[in-house]
Amino acid sequence: MKLKSITLAAMVSAAAIGSVQAEExxxxxxxxxxxxxxxxxxxxxxxxxxxxxxxxxxxxxxxxxxxxxxxxxxxxxxxxxxxxxxxxxxxxxxxxxxxxxxxxxxxxxxxxxxxxxxxxxxxxxxxxxxxxxxxGPGVMYYRRDLLKQTGDNIDNVISDWDSYISYGEDLKKQGTYLIASAADVAQTIIYTTVGENEGLYFDNHGKPLVTSPRFVKAFTVAKEIRDKGLDARITSWSNEWYEGFRNGTFATQLSGAWLLGHLQNWIAPKTAGKWGVSKLPDGIYGSWxxxxxxxxxxxxxxxxxxxxxxxxxxxxxxxxxxxxxxxxxxxxxxxxxxxxxxxxxPFLDGQKARLLFAEITKKIKPIVPSKGDSIARSIILENALMQVLDEGKDVKQALADAQRMIERRTRNL
Missing domain, CATH: 3.40.190.10 (Periplasmic binding protein-like II)
Structure with a gap:
C-alpha cells in the first residue's frame, strides 16, 4: 500500500514536470x-x-x-x-x-x-x-471652455497657421497660453507635410532634407508663436505638462489620438467634458x-x-x-x-471622436522610415530648433548647420 502511494505520487510529480516543460x-x-x-x-x-x-x-x-x-x-x-x-x-x-x-x-x-x-x-x-x-493619427485636442470664452470658432481656428496664431493672441489677452510648447507645432509641420519621394528627414537617396521649405516653415511658425509669447514653454511628459492639462494653462495640444486615453485615465480625468478634438491646423494629415x-x-x-x-x-x-x-x-x-x-x-463632451480618428487615418500617406531618422530627429528637434526658439538663432543658419551635422553623423550608416 505504501509502495503504491509512493508510485502514485511519483507519477503525479512526473506529470507536473512534463506539463511545465510542455508549456512554452x-x-x-x-x-x-x-x-x-x-x-x-x-x-x-x-x-x-x-x-x-x-x-x-x-x-x-x-x-x-x-x-x-x-x-x-x-x-x-x-x-x-x-x-x-x-x-x-x-x-x-x-x-x-x-x-x-x-x-x-x-x-x-x-x-x-x-x-x-x-x-x-x-x-x-x-x-x-x-x-x-x-x-497615432495626428489631431488637435482643445479646451471647449477656453474657446467659448474667446468667442472663436474651432473651424476658423484650424483653417491655417495664421488663424491658429490669431487664436493664441486672443487667449493671451485672457492670460491663457495657446499650447504647451511651440516645438510641438514645428514637429507637426515636419511630420505632416512630407513631399513625394521624401522621408521625414532624408530623400530616397539618403540625402538630408532639413534645409528644405518644409523645415523652414516649421521653424518659422514655431518661432512666431514663441516670439509672441503664446506658448507656455512646458516640455511634454513633465509634471508641469500634466498640471497644465488639469489647470487649463494652455488651450490646445497637437498630438496623436492616443492622448485621449492618457487624459481621461490618469493625466486629467477631472476635466472630463471640457475637451474637444479636431483635425490638425492648416488642413494637414499625418501620423503622430x-x-x-x-x-x-x-x-x-x-x-x-x-x-x-x-x-x-x-x-x-x-x-x-x-x-x-x-x-x-x-x-x-x-x-x-x-x-x-x-x-x-463622454470625456470629449459626447463627441464621436473615433469616427474622426478613422477618417484621418485613411488620409495619411505612407512614409518609409530611414535608418538615420533618430539621429536627424535629435539634431533637428532637440538641438537646432531649441537654438532658434531659446537662443534666437537664425532659422536658415540653424538648419544649414544641422544639415552638415546630420551628414557627418550618418556618413557611415
Missing amino acids: KIRFDGFPDFDSSLKVILPDFEKQTGIHVDYLMNNHEDHHKKLLTNLATNSGAGDVVVIDVEKVGDFVSSGGLVNLSEKYNAEQYKKDFAPYAWAQGQDPKGDVYGIPVDL GGSFLSIPKQSKHQDAAWELIKYMTTKRDIQLKHFSTIGAFPANVTTYDDPMFSEPV
Missing part, C-alpha cells in the same frame, strides 16, 4: 501603458495557446535604449518587443530583427492594415520587420506616434512570439480591446466599422 514561455518587452492592455488580453491568449507570457515594462526612452543594447550584444531581449514609430527605422536596419516576410509571409495580412503604418515597418526592399499594433511588434533574432521562441503578434494585431476583437483599454487607436482597419466608433466619448 515567452517574454514581452515594452513600455506603459502596454501592461494595462496585456492584463486584459493575455489570459485568453494563454488559455487558447498554452503559451505563457511574462512582460517587462520600462519607460519609453529606457526601453528603447535597452533594446538597442540587447540587439547589439545579441542577448537580453524579450521574444516580442515593442518599437515606437520614431525608432522603427533604426531598429529595422539594425540587423537584429526577424524578417517577418521571409519567415512568416507577413504580407498575407497587409490588406488589413493602414497602408502608411504598414510601410513604416518595412525596410527599403519592402520586407516587413515590424507589424503595426496601434496608430504608433507602435510596432517585432521579434529579435536572438529569441529562442520565435514561433510562439509570432503567435502573440498575430493575436494582438490581426484579431479584430483583440485590437478593439487594446483600443478600449488604453485608447491605443487600432492599426487594423477591419475594426473601423465596429459600433464602438460611433459611440459618443
Whole structure:
C-alpha cells in the first residue's frame, strides 16, 4: 500500500514536470501603458495557446535604449518587443530583427492594415520587420471652455497657421497660453507635410532634407508663436505638462489620438467634458506616434512570439480591446466599422471622436522610415530648433548647420 502511494505520487510529480516543460514561455518587452492592455488580453491568449507570457515594462526612452543594447550584444531581449514609430527605422536596419516576410509571409495580412503604418515597418526592399499594433493619427485636442470664452470658432481656428496664431493672441489677452510648447507645432509641420519621394528627414537617396521649405516653415511658425509669447514653454511628459492639462494653462495640444486615453485615465480625468478634438491646423494629415511588434533574432521562441503578434494585431476583437483599454487607436482597419466608433466619448463632451480618428487615418500617406531618422530627429528637434526658439538663432543658419551635422553623423550608416 505504501509502495503504491509512493508510485502514485511519483507519477503525479512526473506529470507536473512534463506539463511545465510542455508549456512554452515567452517574454514581452515594452513600455506603459502596454501592461494595462496585456492584463486584459493575455489570459485568453494563454488559455487558447498554452503559451505563457511574462512582460517587462520600462519607460519609453529606457526601453528603447535597452533594446538597442540587447540587439547589439545579441542577448537580453524579450521574444516580442515593442518599437515606437520614431525608432522603427533604426531598429529595422539594425540587423537584429526577424524578417517577418521571409519567415512568416507577413504580407498575407497587409490588406488589413493602414497602408502608411504598414510601410513604416518595412525596410527599403519592402520586407516587413515590424507589424503595426496601434496608430497615432495626428489631431488637435482643445479646451471647449477656453474657446467659448474667446468667442472663436474651432473651424476658423484650424483653417491655417495664421488663424491658429490669431487664436493664441486672443487667449493671451485672457492670460491663457495657446499650447504647451511651440516645438510641438514645428514637429507637426515636419511630420505632416512630407513631399513625394521624401522621408521625414532624408530623400530616397539618403540625402538630408532639413534645409528644405518644409523645415523652414516649421521653424518659422514655431518661432512666431514663441516670439509672441503664446506658448507656455512646458516640455511634454513633465509634471508641469500634466498640471497644465488639469489647470487649463494652455488651450490646445497637437498630438496623436492616443492622448485621449492618457487624459481621461490618469493625466486629467477631472476635466472630463471640457475637451474637444479636431483635425490638425492648416488642413494637414499625418501620423503622430504608433507602435510596432517585432521579434529579435536572438529569441529562442520565435514561433510562439509570432503567435502573440498575430493575436494582438490581426484579431479584430483583440485590437478593439487594446483600443478600449488604453485608447491605443487600432492599426487594423477591419475594426473601423465596429459600433464602438460611433459611440459618443463622454470625456470629449459626447463627441464621436473615433469616427474622426478613422477618417484621418485613411488620409495619411505612407512614409518609409530611414535608418538615420533618430539621429536627424535629435539634431533637428532637440538641438537646432531649441537654438532658434531659446537662443534666437537664425532659422536658415540653424538648419544649414544641422544639415552638415546630420551628414557627418550618418556618413557611415
